[in-house]
Amino acid sequence: MLWFQYSLGHKYSLSYETATAKDFFPPTASLSTIFSLHFEPNLIYMNRLVKVAFFCAVFFTAQFSFAQSAQHPIVKEYGGIYEVPEATEMPDGSLDYYILVDMTTAATDDAEISRWVDNVARMMNLHGIAGVTKERMHVKVVVHGGAIFTLLNNEAYQKQFKVDNPNIAVYKALEAAGAEILVCGQSLRARNLKKENLYEGVNVALSAMTTVTTYAPKGYTVLKF
The missing domain is CATH 3.40.1260.10 (DsrEFH-like)
Structure with a gap:
């Protein structure tokens, strides 16, 4: 439910989902009042949606960037393993x-x-x-x-x-x-x-x-x- 108080003394308690513009705005309501009551809540809602969508995009991009495909450098198709760039202990490529x-x-x-x-x-x-x-x-x-x-x-x-x-x-x-x-x-x-x-x-x-x-x-x- 939304409550609105106008300078004319009108106070409304209406359901935002079912109310029409006529219900919200009396004939004496100014254009600025209509904009502030009708469009600003929608803009706030849309702004929140954009932020949530941006967060989700960043999150899933990060997840995919960390994911690796298994590699099979010697035995093809089997025994998949992953690179570990931060590893400091490694096999020696010069050894048999x-x-x-x-x-x-x-x-x-x-x-x-x-x-x-x-x-x-x-x-x-x-x-x-x-x-x-x-x-x-x-x-x-x-x-x-x-x-x-x-x-x-x-x-x-x-x-x-x-x-x-x-x-x-x-x-x-x-x-x-x-x-x-x-x-x-x-x-x-x-x-x-x-x-x-x-x-x-x-x-x-x-x-x-x-x-x-x-x-x-x-x-x-x-x-x-």
């Missing part, structure tokens, strides 16, 4: 990196890419975004334990989980980036699996343990996934 990933953790959702398989791609891409070239990344992944099922070919994976294996594409991308994928031969035997049950490209190691004991003395950093 020798890394052995000891992967045992099973996927949490067999219909989705295992976060641990994708993490190998992330690890390689994190070095890449810091300037380490693909040629300086020497990566081996030895898979055993519950993670062994991520290596199954689609036929075997379908029998086990009723879906195609989503991890094969990630392993193929890792291989294209220079990584070698190994499976523990002991884990294969323990689960009654054969090499023919795995996707094409996997190499068989005698065991995961001996793979670690062989490459750690050669200077490989061992990462446990």
Whole structure:
């Protein structure tokens, strides 16, 4: 409700939404009175709308400016990572990196890419975004334990989980980036699996343990996934 007091002594209590100009302004009301009562509130309201719209535009522009698209400098399409301009600790682009990933953790959702398989791609891409070239990344992944099922070919994976294996594409991308994928031969035997049950490209190691004991003395950093 709006209250107006005119010099003529008229006092009105009207609904702004339903009242007409005739209701608001008696015949004796001056043009300046009409403008001050009718147009000024609208101008104030519009001014507030403009301020709110400007604030929203600035807010969302700032949000988008901080958002980044994931990058894949070494392993294409997988293991997306982000630049961190304020980082002071970075990989050294002049070094060769020798890394052995000891992967045992099973996927949490067999219909989705295992976060641990994708993490190998992330690890390689994190070095890449810091300037380490693909040629300086020497990566081996030895898979055993519950993670062994991520290596199954689609036929075997379908029998086990009723879906195609989503991890094969990630392993193929890792291989294209220079990584070698190994499976523990002991884990294969323990689960009654054969090499023919795995996707094409996997190499068989005698065991995961001996793979670690062989490459750690050669200077490989061992990462446990």
